Every structure is written in structure tokens, then in C-alpha cells.
Amino acid sequence: MIQLTDVNKKFGAGANAINAVDQVNLDIEEGEIFGIIGYSGAGKSTLIRLLNGLEKPSSGTVTIAGYEMSSVSNKKLREARQKISMIFQHFNLLWSRTVKQNISFPLEIAGIKKTEREKKVNELIELVGLKGRENAYPSELSGGQKQRVGIARALANDPEVLLCDEATSALDPETTDSILDLLTSINERLGLTIVLITHEMHVIRKICHQVAVMEAGKVVETGSVLEVFQSPEAPITKRFVSQVTEPSGTEQAIAHLPTGTLVKLVFVGERTEQPVLASLIRTFPIEVSIVQGNISHTKGGAYGTLILQLIGHEKEIEEAIAHLHEQGVRTEVIGND
Numbered sequence: 001m002i003q004l005t006d007v008n009k010k011f012g013a014g015a016n017a018i019n020a021v022d023q024v025n026l027d028i029e030e031g032e033i034f035g036i037i038g039y040s041g042a043g044k045s046t047l048i049r050l051l052n053g054l055e056k057p058s059s060g061t062v063t064i065a066g067y068e069m070s071s072v073s074n075k076k077l078r079e080a081r082q083k084i085s086m087i088f089q090h091f092n093l094l095w096s097r098t099v100k101q102n103i104s105f106p107l108e109i110a111g112i113k114k115t116e117r118e119k120k121v122n123e124l125i126e127l128v129g130l131k132g133r134e135n136a137y138p139s140e141l142s143g144g145q146k147q148r149v150g151i152a153r154a155l156a157n158d159p160e161v162l163l164c165d166e167a168t169s170a171l172d173p174e175t176t177d178s179i180l181d182l183l184t185s186i187n188e189r190l191g192l193t194i195v196l197i198t199h200e201m202h203v204i205r206k207i208c209h210q211v212a213v214m215e216a217g218k219v220v221e222t223g224s225v226l227e228v229f230q231s232p233e234a235p236i237t238k239r240f241v242s243q244v245t246e247p248s249g250t251e252q253a254i255a256h257l258p259t260g261t262l263v264k265l266v267f268v269g270e271r272t273e274q275p276v277l278a279s280l281i282r283t284f285p286i287e288v289s290i291v292q293g294n295i296s297h298t299k300g301g302a303y304g305t306l307i308l309q310l311i312g313h314e315k316e317i318e319e320a321i322a323h324l325h326e327q328g329v330r331t332e333v334i335g336n337d
């Protein structure tokens with residue numbers, strides 16, 4: 001549905017030039033929820049502006065739903081934009097219009113007749129769960145309700161792609177979850193391709209099928225969410241993953257452990273860690289303490305992490321770690337006394 005090939009976007013020239021997007025290649029399949037994560041300044045906003053045609057790449061091609069956004073005529077660009085919709089962090093609603101009128105706005109612009117418009121608006125209000133609030137003004141709505149209006153308005157012209165620009169960053173955790181649930185159900189019911197940018201790994205974990213991690217304009221890692229959570233490669237990806245897999249305070253807890261080898265175990269799917277731990281303790285004359293454990297759920301399945309402190313002779317600890325490997329458990333030594 002979306003292909004980016006060797007895309008670069010440079011701002012400025014000479015010594016002050018910034019490569020906001022640097023040699024990016026991405027392939028996003030139809031019906032997928034694809035997340036792009038990065039810290040501030042990584043190039044996410046520029047990338048999303050390239051996707052909706054608000055920016056042209058300095059080089060490379062951006063193709064969406066068959067339209068090559070980087071080189072189409074203005075007429076074709078308008079046509080393509082009908083298929084690409086967007087929601088925003090601060091909702092971008094029209095404050096002098098009611099919920100109903102906000103949702104109706106893109107239909108009016110598209111020249112849809114009044115009766116048809118009303119039918120569509122009512123369907124959308126139902127879909128996003130705003131029944132009873134049709135005649136409220138944005139100032140009378142909560143943040144979550146405002147984003148529901150934003151989503152309904154974005155869906156009015158039956159787009160094929162929905163771009164979400166930090167769509168939950170202004171919302172509290174509970175409201176964030178309800179908006180993410182709504183995006184998931186829209187993706188499933190309408191088969192809509194969703195591309196979202198965020199700096200929150202929780203958002204990626206909860207709803208995305210695929211993820212790309214951006215740093216300094218480059219995509220440093222990409223893959224299915226479960227794969228990336230299981231074996232993050234780039235240091236920045238490891239940092240993002242640990243945000244959701246390690247409860248706060250883990251680092252301090254580890255720093256205060258005086259002795260032993262610290263090993264992080266990663267389990268995937270329905271396997272439990274119990275038999276593995278039991279056999280480790282039975283087989284090796286070492287002390288095993290659990291420092292921290294956590295289970296996370298992604299769209300691709302569940303996975304758990306367990307941090308163990310192993311105390312004993314070096315050779316026995318090495319053998320114990322090799323034993324874990326043999327059982328198919330991914331391990332990483334994260335500290336040694």
C-alpha cells in the first residue's frame with residue numbers, strides 16, 4: 001500500500017543542512033497498523049508530511065495507493081489526498097462547529113448531497129461512540145471525545161490510509177487506551193491501513209503489527225512488533241523496549257545488587273518460565289534469585305522477561321546459561337559483579 005524508496009529530505013544547505021529524513025526505505029502492507037517511533041527531532045513529522053504530500057522528498061520516491069506522491073501533478077495529488085486522511089495530537093477541530101458539523105465538513109467540501117451527508121455523519125457518530133453528543137461544541141468535549149470527532153472526520157471520505165500524528169500524546173493513559181482500542185476496531189472492521197508516529201512504546205506494543213524505529217533521520221530498525229520486542233538490536237530500540245518491559249526502578253534495583261551474574265531471560269508465547277527455572281535450580285549448584293519479572297502483550301502474541309541473579313562458580317554459571325539456551329530461552333547477561 002505504501003512504499004518509500006531511498007527517501008531523503010534535506011532542509012537548508014551547506015554546513016547548516018539537516019537530513020531530517022535520511023535514506024529511508026519502508027514497505028507498508030494494506031490493512032496493517034504500522035508504527036514509527038523515535039524521540040523528538042528523529043524525523044517522524046517530516047516523514048509523515050512526506051506521506052501526505054505536504055513535503056516533497058529531496059530524492060527518492062514515496063508511493064501510496066498507486067500514486068507516486070513525489071512526482072504527481074497537483075490534480076492527482078488532490079485525488080490521492082482523498083485516499084489519505086490524518087488525525088492530530090491537538091485534534092484540529094473547528095471550534096465554532098458542532099460535532100456533527102465538524103464531521104460533515106469534509107463531505108461538504110467533496111460536494112456530497114445533504115441527505116447522503118447526514119446518513120454518513122450518523123453512521124460515523126455511531127462508529128466512534130459519540131451518540132448523544134452530536135450537537136455539542138468541541139469546547140464541551142473531553143480530550144478523548146475530541147479525538148473521536150477527529151477520527152470520524154478523518155473517515156468521512158472513506159480513505160484507504162489513516163495517518164496518526166501523535167494522536168494520543170495529549171491524552172491521559174486511560175483515554176489513550178480507549179482511543180487505541182477504537183483505532184484497532186476501525187482497522188479490523190474497515191481494513192484501513194494505519195500509519196502512526198509516536199514517542200511512546202506503549203502505543204506500539206498495544207496496537208501495531210509492524211514498527212520502524214527512527215533516530216537522526218534514519219530507520220535504524222524495523223520488523224514485526226513481537227520480533228522487535230523479543231530481540232531489539234539497536235541501542236535506542238533497547239531503550240524503547242525497556243520502557244514497557246521493565247517496571248520503573250529496575251535499573252536502580254539492579255545497581256544495588258552486590259554480587260552475582262544478572263541474566264535477562266525472554267520468553268515468548270504461552271510457555272511459562274516455571275519448568276525452565278525449576279530445572280535450572282535442580283541441575284546446577286548455584287543460587288538463583290528472581291530480581292524482576294514482567295509479561296507484556298503485543299498484537300503478535302505475549303512475551304515475558306525475567307531478570308535472575310545467579311550466584312556460584314563462574315563455570316557453573318556459564319553452564320547454567322548454556323542450559324537455558326538449550327531450552328530455547330533467549331538470554332542476555334546484563335551485569336556481572
Ligand SMILES: Nc1ncnc2c1ncn2[C@@H]1O[C@H](COP(=O)(O)OP(=O)(O)OP(=O)(O)O)[C@@H](O)[C@H]1O
Nearest residue numbers: 011012018020038039040041042043044045046047
Ligand atoms: N521546515 C524545516 N526547516 C528546517 N528544519 C526542519 C524543518 N522541519 C524539520 N526540521 C528539522 O528536521 C529534524 C527532524 O524534525 P521532525 O519534526 O521531523 O522530527 P520529529 O521526530 O517529528 O520530532 P518532534 O516530535 O519534536 O516533532 C529536526 O532537526 C528539525 O529541526
